[in-house]
Amino acid sequence: MTKNIVLAQGNGGEENAELISKIFYKHFKNEILEKSEDAAIIDGGRLAFTTDSFTVSPIFFDGGDIGKLSICGTCNDLVMMGAKPTYMTCAVIVEEGFPVSDLEKIVRSMKKELDINGAMIVCGDTKVVPRGAVDKIFINTTGVGVVQKSGISSNCVSTSDTILISNQIGKHGATIFANREGMEFSSALQSDCTSLWPLVEKLLSEGVAITAMRDATRGGVAAVLNEWAKQSKVCIEVNEETLPVSDEVRGICEILGFEAYNLANEGTFVLAVKSEDAQKAVEILQGFEEGHHAAIIAEVTHQYDGRVVLLSPWGSKRFMDLPTGELLPRIC
Amino acid sequence: MSSLQLKDLYDGFRNPDVIKSFQKLIAREAEKLNRTVNIMEVCGGHTHTIMKYGLAQLLPSTINFIHGPGCPVCIMPKERVDHAYALSQQSDLILLTLGDMIKVPGSHGSLQDARAKGADVRFVYSPMDALKIAEENPDKKIIFFAIGFETTTPMSAALLDVVIKRGIKNIFFHINHVTVPEVMKELIDSRDEHVNSYDHRIDAFIGPAHVSVISGSKIYEIFPKHYGIPVVVSGFEPVDVMEAIYMIIKQFNEGRSDLEIQYKRLVTHEGNLKAQALIEHYFEKVDLFKWRGMGNVPNSGLKLRDEFALYDAEVLYKEVLPYEEIDDHKLCICGDILRGFAKPQECSVFGTACKPSSPLGSCMVSSEGACAAYYKYGNLL
Amino acid sequence: MCLSIPSKVVKIDTEYNIATVDTMGVQRTASLELMEEGSVVIGDYVLLHIGFIMNKIDEEDAMESLRVYQEILEALDEEERRALVLEDDNCPNREAV
Numbered sequence: 001m002t003k004n005i006v007l008a009q010g011n012g013g014e015e016n017a018e019l020i021s022k023i024f025y026k027h028f029k030n031e032i033l034e035k036s037e038d039a040a041i042i043d044g045g046r047l048a049f050t051t052d053s054f055t056v057s058p059i060f061f062d063g064g065d066i067g068k069l070s071i072c073g074t075c076n077d078l079v080m081m082g083a084k085p086t087y088m089t090c091a092v093i094v095e096e097g098f099p100v101s102d103l104e105k106i107v108r109s110m111k112k113e114l115d116i117n118g119a120m121i122v123c124g125d126t127k128v129v130p131r132g133a134v135d136k137i138f139i140n141t142t143g144v145g146v147v148q149k150s151g152i153s154s155n156c157v158s159t160s161d162t163i164l165i166s167n168q169i170g171k172h173g174a175t176i177f178a179n180r181e182g183m184e185f186s187s188a189l190q191s192d193c194t195s196l197w198p199l200v201e202k203l204l205s206e207g208v209a210i211t212a213m214r215d216a217t218r219g220g221v222a223a224v225l226n227e228w229a230k231q232s233k234v235c236i237e238v239n240e241e242t243l244p245v246s247d248e249v250r251g252i253c254e255i256l257g258f259e260a261y262n263l264a265n266e267g268t269f270v271l272a273v274k275s276e277d278a279q280k281a282v283e284i285l286q287g288f289e290e291g292h293h294a295a296i297i298a299e300v301t302h303q304y305d306g307r308v309v310l311l312s313p314w315g316s317k318r319f320m321d322l323p324t325g326e327l328l329p330r331i332c
Numbered sequence: 333m334s335s336l337q338l339k340d341l342y343d344g345f346r347n348p349d350v351i352k353s354f355q356k357l358i359a360r361e362a363e364k365l366n367r368t369v370n371i372m373e374v375c376g377g378h379t380h381t382i383m384k385y386g387l388a389q390l391l392p393s394t395i396n397f398i399h400g401p402g403c404p405v406c407i408m409p410k411e412r413v414d415h416a417y418a419l420s421q422q423s424d425l426i427l428l429t430l431g432d433m434i435k436v437p438g439s440h441g442s443l444q445d446a447r448a449k450g451a452d453v454r455f456v457y458s459p460m461d462a463l464k465i466a467e468e469n470p471d472k473k474i475i476f477f478a479i480g481f482e483t484t485t486p487m488s489a490a491l492l493d494v495v496i497k498r499g500i501k502n503i504f505f506h507i508n509h510v511t512v513p514e515v516m517k518e519l520i521d522s523r524d525e526h527v528n529s530y531d532h533r534i535d536a537f538i539g540p541a542h543v544s545v546i547s548g549s550k551i552y553e554i555f556p557k558h559y560g561i562p563v564v565v566s567g568f569e570p571v572d573v574m575e576a577i578y579m580i581i582k583q584f585n586e587g588r589s590d591l592e593i594q595y596k597r598l599v600t601h602e603g604n605l606k607a608q609a610l611i612e613h614y615f616e617k618v619d620l621f622k623w624r625g626m627g628n629v630p631n632s633g634l635k636l637r638d639e640f641a642l643y644d645a646e647v648l649y650k651e652v653l654p655y656e657e658i659d660d661h662k663l664c665i666c667g668d669i670l671r672g673f674a675k676p677q678e679c680s681v682f683g684t685a686c687k688p689s690s691p692l693g694s695c696m697v698s699s700e701g702a703c704a705a706y707y708k709y710g711n712l713l
Numbered sequence: 714m715c716l717s718i719p720s721k722v723v724k725i726d727t728e729y730n731i732a733t734v735d736t737m738g739v740q741r742t743a744s745l746e747l748m749e750e751g752s753v754v755i756g757d758y759v760l761l762h763i764g765f766i767m768n769k770i771d772e773e774d775a776m777e778s779l780r781v782y783q784e785i786l787e788a789l790d791e792e793e794r795r796a797l798v799l800e801d802d803n804c805p806n807r808e809a810v
Contacts, residue, residue, distance in 0.1 A: 458764025
């Protein structure tokens, strides 16, 4: 590991995992933490608990803003453990000189998402720091939710599960990168930033046997599948052709040399459901606008335990690994 | 009015059925081969295509790939990286370079490390981005650390052209452009001692795609003519590469050694003459350019012509630029890999001490390097 | 390396010698410095590399290649179909009609 922190350690990929394990987990060691789920299950399984900090730049992007993200991100983590978001905190660190009107816009976005989740902010904190000490505004939100269905865990994925994706992948990552680089589009590219509670609520109420769920944030679909493969000690074989990618995201990936499955999503989640419920789950998801492109993407085997394999449409295969390094576009 | 859609230019050359068809055609031709053949893909982009799309898995065992040194980031010697590092430490200076270059490890660390410690190092998508940065920072010197083969050389020349025309006073260049035919020649000549080493003989070249768009396929003429080695210039899509391999195997079976163009939609014999003229106007060859892991490849490097010394950062910062020769890491066998004598998995530190997040050698640094490609895509071969 | 992609020209700015190109819905500008004046027009397919247009894609050659691939596909399909029929005809388990 490097002596000083490098940007890559925040990427949600290999270096990030190394930092977390060698510094944080090493000292904070405990059973709950080591489960490494999207949210911690506490209080004897009754509650889900999670936190996240939001430093996205630019703070206003196509399809959302840092406020919307700060609620969706944390609520989705609770939802992914089968919990209904209930209480949240909001801690803001804002830079001197930041326009108050922008702050209000952000807070209004947050309220909109809170309503969709049926949650409320019950405490918070505000800090103002000198110009330059943060990049405009950083937000941290913590959430507590009541578990509706227990046992949802990335440690339980098995060969009796089928893997699905709820939406087209890579939209958030592609949008942020493109917005940051000042790219112009004639297309409809925008972040998929969305609250997932309504979709999961429906899946649960229809009795779909869900083994695991995770929203594919930093590190993208590749990160989730690799975590599941490792934690559940299985092999996940992905049919490359079935991964839903929009033309717009494809365009960004072609130009910048990225893989869509390495790009972050903020409103798209991966599910492992019992195979007999797979088709039913796809149909339920497709009933939502945000689930319109839901699809079955992989099966679980024991070909190469702990790894994710990508099967090409012409019969070759390779591993789909965790991304490494900063996401630098390939350049000559 | 053409019926060609933009999507066709992508999907048409990635069509799974066409790839499978070429697989069958190649298998048939390969049956007539009476020995194993070694095809070198010169260009890192082709290595990437072969690995990413798993093309080697589709070919019979009589066809073997030797990965070439066509990755300008990979071949950057430590000494030149140290130049970049030294420049980044100067005051009132912004160092610009393209993508992967900031990750290459030098003696003191990479440019990425320099940036983490406070140096103003930025990666740009295009040399032209330097213009805006120079305008926004009139009190600073902007140094463009130029890398790349014939594909990117004309862009550096074009930037200099604009800089001179507009009278911009704060943009300078550190030139590390190299050319491809000389290293291909070096690879063949250096195998003379291995002439009986059947395994490493280069039987054919897959010619670089975009170098050839600029330079034309004419630059490879000596290989079929003088060395009897076929060259097929191929595009980057998987169908392109499969078709090129098919064309090569057919040449073997028909006893030919010709220069052919598979990438007809973009490559011609002559190439882009305007780009070539720009290169000719601003640059000249240098005798000495050390390629990482390979040593000096004669006549393969470029420098700014003397009349443009005003813009040459190597001249301006001569006193601060280090010139000692530096050895590569002891266990690094990049030299052998770049010359095609070894495969990444044969390296004792491949994937362990040397990985993309902590590269020891050049082949692991760039996403097009053989080691990086193998690390990312190669484990199922 | 050589991350160059096919794009379509949608606008030309002769003052700054720049073209606007569209790559699957993403629009970007690219310098025309490497192309002969007037050689690139709206609707052309071009190859983009680090902010420059490197060359025009020869549409006829592209379509010719795609046509040839289609022919190869059809020829192989036909062969396979014939082989299957033959196999069926010669199948020892087939009962005489």
